[in-house]
Amino acid sequence: MDVSQPEQMNVKKDMPEIKVVPLLAVLLSGAFVAILNETILNVALNAIMSDFNVASSTVQWLVTGYMLIIGTLIPISAYFMQRFTTRQLFITAMSLFTLGTLIAGLSPTFSILLVGRLTQAVATAIMIPLLTNVILSVIPIERRGAAMGMVGLVIMFAPAIGPTVSGLIVENLSWRWLFYVVIPISIFSLLFGIKILKNVTEVSKPKLDILSFILSTLGFGGIVYGFSAAGKGDASFTDPVVFTCLIVGFVSLGLFSWRQLKMDKPMLDIRVFKYPMFLVGLLLIMLVMMTMFAMMLVLPMYMQGALAFTAIATGLVMLPGGLINGAMSPIMGRIFDKVGPRPIIIPGTILLAVTVFTYRFSTPGVPMWVIIIQHALLMISVAMIMMPSQTNGLNQLPTKLYPHGTAIASTLMQVSGAIGAALFIAIMENGQQNYLDGISSPTAEQTREALTVGSQQSFSTGFYFACAAVILALLVRRSKQEKLK
Structure with missing residues (x-):
């Protein structure tokens, strides 16, 4: 180039x-x-x-x-x-x-x-x-x-x-x-x-700045890999490789941020965090990404392992929600242009919290149509929160900070997705293990019940995240472009 x-x-x-x-x-x-x-x-x-x-x-x-x-x-x-x-x-x-x-x-x-x-x-x-x-x-x-x-x-x-x-x-x-x-x-x-x-x-x-690039690579790379590895297979947060990657990642990210503040022309200008609507919007996006990514991983495992859905049935159950979310995004965008973020984001976070709360009561034998409606409502709430929050936050930034704001938002979306997936799966597996503790040879029924308990604990954590999103949504105001601070 x-x-x-x-x-x-x-x-x-x-x-x-x-x-x-x-x-x-x-x-x-x-x-x-x-x-x-x-x-x-x-x-x-x-x-x-x-x-x-x-x-x-x-x-x-x-x-x-x-x-x-x-x-x-x-x-x-x-x-x-x-x-x-x-x-x-x-x-x-x-x-x-x-x-x-x-x-x-x-x-x-x-x-x-x-x-x-x-x-x-x-x-x-x-x-x-x-x-x-x-x-x-x-x-x-x-x-x-x-x-x-x-x-x-x-x-x-x-x-x-x-x-x-x-x-x-x-x-x-x-x-x-x-x-x-x-x-x-x-x-x-x-x-x-x-x-x-x-x-x-x-x-x-x-x-x-080569040093900034190295610190950024070690920081974001270590965090993404650490959390991604912790959410797969037999690895956990106590695994030496996972633990080392996370420590290196967070330390490098801290040094990277410190260096950016000291530079006249930083590689990634973290002054974007001085703009309150950008910060609030980014926190909302991260909470929703953590919840959504986790639900997209935990829910299929729960449907196949506890509800006895086939793989094809699981894919078909989750397909309508994804399609509805895609269709709703342009609609939410046009409404945002007319009425601003609050009338969309606040109801969206409430819908998210209510929907995730209902997952706590999903037990074996629940009809498939109930899961389809739950997932569709979940994805509608995501459409009501994600793009309005991101757009409203980026709107507040001065033009010169647009590349930095988009880079930070895109990066933290990836990071929060990895964190959410690893965290929610760890909670689910911990719940399973606690339920089966002391049972040497669990029956198929006990295994399904353990997965149900672990999944419901994971859904409960998602509900707490959604409640935090509701509180953050109350802080949202329609933003106007500001001058560089």
Whole structure:
């Protein structure tokens, strides 16, 4: 990505000529295939283990490694968005994504497959914050809700259909088709971008502080990996590797933050936390992400293990909620533009708390339609909270802090998802173990009852998180763009 002086001079000239709809269409198409890729491979892990003769601990790197790359690269995206043009970043990201998808689809060994998967992750780490930053740059503050609602549709619709699509493909074709079917979409998005995408942000030449980059990588990477590992398999927070990663991560993150405060031109400007609506919005997003990610992991395990749902039935139960969430996001965005955040976010957090509370009473024998309604209400509440909170928070930031705000928000969403998943699964497993303590050979009925107890303890924790979100929602006010503090 080479930035020339003439291209920098042309950025402002391009701005009046920008056609917002084609611009967003390009970026949303790229974001869709990138986010779809995050969940589409989960159903195929068993088939990949069989084909390459690798253990579950090895194949999990296709998921953990993906999250790790995103968690470590998104923080540096603020530098990329200041250093390179919109056009350069998009073309680079989609080229990398297409290349990674091709490598993964044709991979002769597991190592090559992992290389392709991590290449896709690099592209995703560029694409997600780029999309948000462009919206902040080209959409007036009074119409950002609708635009961010479209982002919400993409972010939720892609993961919602991912497992269903991948299940159908894996059942009837090879897992490699999960990559083959994405390649034409990726190429189309790339060519579409090359043809019509223009530069919409001002380009500068900030200096990349190597020490900040190292501390950021160790900090966010250590935290994401530590919590991700703690939520999988036999690992726990007392595992030496998990414990070491978390300690290194938090210490490095503290040093990184201290260094950013001392720098005249920080790599990631944490002055964004001085803006109260950004901070409140970010805390709301983190609470909702922790609860949502955890429910998306605990709930399928509970449905299959305690409620005796099949894997296909579990996927179909959760599909309507994901689709409804995607459909609701643009609607919530338009309502946000008209009435502001409070009339949406406060009822949304109350609905979240009530819905999660009802999960505590789900026991074996509950009808499937009850679970479908519960999950749909859960995802509606998420739509009412996520995008309005993020949009309202980012609206308060000065223009120069947009790249930093989007990078921090995107990073902490990944981190909070990893934390929530590990925490809620640990609570569930602890509840199971306590119930079975002293039972040497538990029966199938006792095992189901133990899973029910553990899951309900996890749901109770989610309820407490949701109550905290209700309290935070009361602090939300409609924000206006402020000057740099």
